[in-house]
Every structure is written in C-alpha cells, then in structure tokens.
Amino acid sequence: MSLVMCRKAAADGIGTIVATPHFNDRFQPALETVADAIRKLNDELAVGGVPVNVLAGADVAATAGLGELVLDRPWLTIGGQGKYMLLEPPVQVMPTWLNDLIFDLRTSGISVIITHPERNAEVQENPNAVLPMVQSGVLVQITADSLLGTFGPEIQHCAVSLLKMNAVHFIATDAHSADYRCPRLAEAAEKARKYLGDDAIRLVRDNPYAVVRGEAVYVPDPEPLRSWFGRILAGS
Helix, strand or coil: CHHHHHHHHHHCCCCEEEECCEECCCCCCCHHHHHHHHHHHHHHHHHHCCCCEEEECCEEECCCCHHHHHHHCHHHCHHHCCCEEEEECCCCCCCCHHHHHHHHHHHCCCEEEEECHHHCHHHHHCHHHHHHHHHCCCEEEEEHHHHCCCCCHHHHHHHHHHHHCCCCCEEECCCCCCCCCCCCCHHHHHHHHHHHHHHHHHHHHHHHHHHHCCCCCCCCCCCCCCCHHHHHCCCC
8 A cells, every 4th residue: 555655656756755743642652663663664665666755754643742752762753853743633623732842852952744634623613723832933834635625615715715814834734644644735726826936835845854854944924814704715
C-alpha cells in the first residue's frame, strides 16, 4: 500500500513525503521501528524508480506533559531536526492548557505546526479561535481533503475561512491509504489559488520545503474573520 500511495503521490506532483504516524497515549512507535520502515520504503522506491523521498516525523496528539516527552524524543520532529513538530489538537475544543504546551515547546526551540484545526468543533464555530496562536508564531496546516469537501461542508467552510484569514501556512495530504484519503495535493492547491492567487503555491511547495530543510517559512499577517454570515458563505 505504501508503494501505491507513493506512486500516486508522484503522479500528483509530490516529490517529498513526511511520514507522520500518530503518536498519542495509545500508540507510541519507537524510533527504530519508524526509521527501519522508512529506510525499507525508500529502498523500494529507488528500485522501482518512483521519484519520491520519504522523511520521518510524527503527528503528535496534544496531551498534558507532552513537552518533556518530545524533548526526550527529538525524532518526533520533522526530519528529526528538532525544529518543527506537528501537533494535533483535541477534536472538540482548543483547551487553554494548549497554549502552555505550545509555549513550552517553543521555548525549547521547536516551532509548532497545528494540524487540521478546521476539523476542530470550536474552530468550526469560530475560526478566529486560532488567531491568538497564529499571532504568537504558531503555524497552521490544513488537510487537502478538508478543502475539497471530502469531510463535509462545515469542515470545508472552515478551511476556506482560515485561508481567507491568512491563517494557513501548509496544505497537506494527511493521506491514510491508497484509496480513501489517498495522496492528492494538486487539486487542493488549485482550490486554494481561488482565494490566494499565486500565493497558494507557498502552502504546498515553498513552506513545506523550508520546513524539511529546517529553514524559516513565509508567514503573512493574519486577519480576523469579520462575520458569521461571511463564514457561512466562505465555501461559495
């Protein structure tokens, strides 16, 4: 399945993939397990002539006490560089303790990338909920399928609202299989171009490549969403 997913990614114009297994209370893959799987996959890709390079990372669930855990496991950061980390917020709310966690991680030199906040119920209700975090330097990643409507209109409206607010820095595939939630990014990039023009390319090329190189990403000034009515019409 991994090989099929990588072939589909290559056909969609993707050249680099960060493999981000979930890391949470129940599932905590070891460094050796992830590194060995990625090494084997990259070897198979090279043999098969698939022009995709896979790097290590993790989608880390936000939990209390996570800061110390991550510092003891730098491989949870993207590429194991200790610079950028994907942080998955709770599904229903953006709890107040999340700010303390982010502060601890950033104080340790880790730039936090919040994953798919458009799927968080509180953010769907009020996209402006992400503004304080973004204004403090937190980066935001939305999912391609969210933007394309795969998860329903509410999530799509929220993703579009975040785009319009200049509160999105990455669009990712968040691919889980070769069929449902498969790697597709080009269509989402074209959708984002509707709202951001040529600046949309930064979200799928420039900023992601900066992250895997451990460099700074482009961060525009975020703007608050002005009205509930505007949010409802965001996907039209």
